[in-house]
Amino acid sequence: MSRNNNQTQKTPLLTHLIAGGAAGFMEACTCHPLDTIKVRMQLAKHASRGENGRPLGFIGVGVKIAQNESFWALYKGLGAVVSGIVPKMAIRFSSFELYKSWMADGNGKVSMTSVFFAGLAAGTTEAILVVSPMDLIKIRLQAQRHSMADPLDIPKYRNAPHAAYTIIKEEGIRALYKGVTLTALRQATNQAANFTA
Numbered sequence: 001m002s003r004n005n006n007q008t009q010k011t012p013l014l015t016h017l018i019a020g021g022a023a024g025f026m027e028a029c030t031c032h033p034l035d036t037i038k039v040r041m042q043l044a045k046h047a048s049r050g051e052n053g054r055p056l057g058f059i060g061v062g063v064k065i066a067q068n069e070s071f072w073a074l075y076k077g078l079g080a081v082v083s084g085i086v087p088k089m090a091i092r093f094s095s096f097e098l099y100k101s102w103m104a105d106g107n108g109k110v111s112m113t114s115v116f117f118a119g120l121a122a123g124t125t126e127a128i129l130v131v132s133p134m135d136l137i138k139i140r141l142q143a144q145r146h147s148m149a150d151p152l153d154i155p156k157y158r159n160a161p162h163a164a165y166t167i168i169k170e171e172g173i174r175a176l177y178k179g180v181t182l183t184a185l186r187q188a189t190n191q192a193a194n195f196t197a
Helices: 013-043 058-069 071-075 078-102 112-143 160-171 173-177 180-196
Strands: none
Touching: 013 058, 013 071, 013 078, 013 112, 058 071, 078 112, 078 160, 078 180, 112 160, 112 173, 112 180, 160 173
């Protein structure tokens, strides 16, 4: 089958969704323990110390979490991350393509400046619709200090959907958007740079 050289074949949106979701899933599974350790270190009032009295580094904090709460405690909040990756990628790529099409000239050409602004808008869109609420839920789950090995140690938030329900019930839906402005700035600049590169 011959291909028309005058037309470029567009990659289907579904391909972007599947590839982005798979990459995001692998990234989350690989990097999430480090994020949990980082959050615990950031939330600690005093640095965790080893038997010798010296502050623990990130490996020591990770070992301590695994010993006290089980290895799986390093993955607290992963459900929120994974459940946010697919819609985040869907919104990122589809909104980017939409914004880019709005900025195309009469011939369908898009300038680098338009790509940059489409990336800014896509990052802002994903931040408002997915990233900000999911970040808050993930952090709440990660911040819990309970033993996953002890069935009698019941956490306030059992999983991502339960955390979302509890937060909305106790604090209102606006609580999911604490820090949305900074999250939008982060995501907007990140996606503007990613799509422009």
